[in-house]
Amino acid sequence: MDIVVLEAHEIPAALGALREVALADGALAPAERAVIEEIAALHGARVDVDDVDALPRVTPEAVARAIPEPHRRKRLVQLALVTATADGAVTAAEVDAVEALDRALGVREQGVGVLRLVARGHRRLAKAAVRRRLLGAFVREAAGEEGLAGVRKLLGPLFGAGVEDRARALRYKQLGLLPEGTFGRVFWEHCTERGFLFPGESRDAIAERMVFHDLGHVLADYDTDPAGEIQAGSFQAGFIRRDGFAFLLFVILQFHLGIQITPVAAPQVGLFDARKVLRAVARGAACNVDLSDRWNFWDVVRLPLGEVRERFGIPPLAAMGARQEAA
Structure with missing residues (x-):
């Protein structure tokens, strides 16, 4: 599973998409912020607290236009799932946000369904x-x-x-x-x-x-x-x-x-x-x-x-x- 996959020009849209998932439940938790910062750092872009807060608001459709390649799309959806779990509380709103991204990017990642079960309390x-x-x-x-x-x-x-x-x-x-x-x-x-x-x-x-x-x-x-x-x-x-x-x-x-x-x-x-x-x-x-x-x-x-x-x-x-x- 490669993780450093994004092109430089795709990073703002990708990080913005992760922030949209984190904000879906109303707040950007420190653990969610850390995921965004770490993905940026791994790609060679240094993102500090102010930069995360200044990331552009993006829609799933805008992300799809910015990132056309299927493999990078799949990895972004998977990283969005990681972001949704980071603070330890998987909410329906966060899963909805990941699912919207998944649909727009045409990925169909099975993990979305797993987190949907977690959010609904169906742990077994x-x-x-x-x-x-x-x-x-x-x-x-x-x-x-x-x-x-x-x-x-x-x-x-x-x-x-x-x-x-x-x-x-x-x-x-x-x-x-x-x-x-x-x-x-x-x-x-x-x-x-x-x-x-x-x-x-x-x-x-x-x-x-x-x-x-x-x-x-x-x-x-x-x-x-x-x-x-x-x-x-x-x-x-x-x-x-x-x-x-x-x-x-x-x-x-x-x-x-x-x-x-x-x-x-x-x-x-x-x-x-x-x-x-x-x-x-x-x-x-x-x-x-x-x-x-x-x-x-x-x-x-x-x-x-x-x-x-x-x-x-x-x-x-x-x-x-x-x-x-x-x-």
């Missing part, structure tokens, strides 16, 4: 919709490759009904024998220190197809506490080329709006930090490989972690922050 329906979107592609791939057995390997661990495979688990455990500082050794330490089970180790161990999530934690250097998880999920949204926004929506609902999507983590409220989350998406987008798309990480487990990060084009966390401060 919203959860079901996001789960279907998250797992749909993985389930189709697993079924196509291995039939029902593949689907069981993927979904079984969520219900304690996965497949034990001692040989597979041993291969992961042997990563602990690699030299310190190598990617594989650091991944082993990451899992072992936290008590995470390796694929095949038990019936509720993570499916091997989904192990890219914790590999992403290691590559991006985000912790596994709730604040780290929302950033790791945002990084994941960035590197996933096929519907990465689904993962961004997932972590916002799970770790900001308090709607439990995954059964392996407790829901949290209020953890959306625009600067950290959007920066994490940008770092993921800079990654030159989609870690979720049949990536064979075994090819690089013996390399130093820093070399792997450099090979895949992942900006250092500190350097990313420095670039933004200078923007």
Whole structure:
């Protein structure tokens, strides 16, 4: 999910559209303002408080005239959805504003319907919709490759009904024998220190197809506490080329709006930090490989972690922050 997509001449209209969504409920909250400022900063435009307030009022139709390209239109609608969630209170008026933008731009983003459910208090329906979107592609791939057995390997661990495979688990455990500082050794330490089970180790161990999530934690250097998880999920949204926004929506609902999507983590409220989350998406987008798309990480487990990060084009966390401060 690339996030820096707008042309310079499109930025005023795009930021104005985001502000219209934020103002739909009558006020521009600090968290909403932060989203607008961060999108501007990522695009190289420094926007301060006065500039946000001075953005032009725009109609959805005017935005459509200013931004004709379909991909940039889609991303703007998705960023509008992020803006609508930023202050932690999704209102019908905000969803109406995003929906009007979506219609004018001809995007038809499914997330609009999800936030409509949230605004109406239908949290279980919203959860079901996001789960279907998250797992749909993985389930189709697993079924196509291995039939029902593949689907069981993927979904079984969520219900304690996965497949034990001692040989597979041993291969992961042997990563602990690699030299310190190598990617594989650091991944082993990451899992072992936290008590995470390796694929095949038990019936509720993570499916091997989904192990890219914790590999992403290691590559991006985000912790596994709730604040780290929302950033790791945002990084994941960035590197996933096929519907990465689904993962961004997932972590916002799970770790900001308090709607439990995954059964392996407790829901949290209020953890959306625009600067950290959007920066994490940008770092993921800079990654030159989609870690979720049949990536064979075994090819690089013996390399130093820093070399792997450099090979895949992942900006250092500190350097990313420095670039933004200078923007």
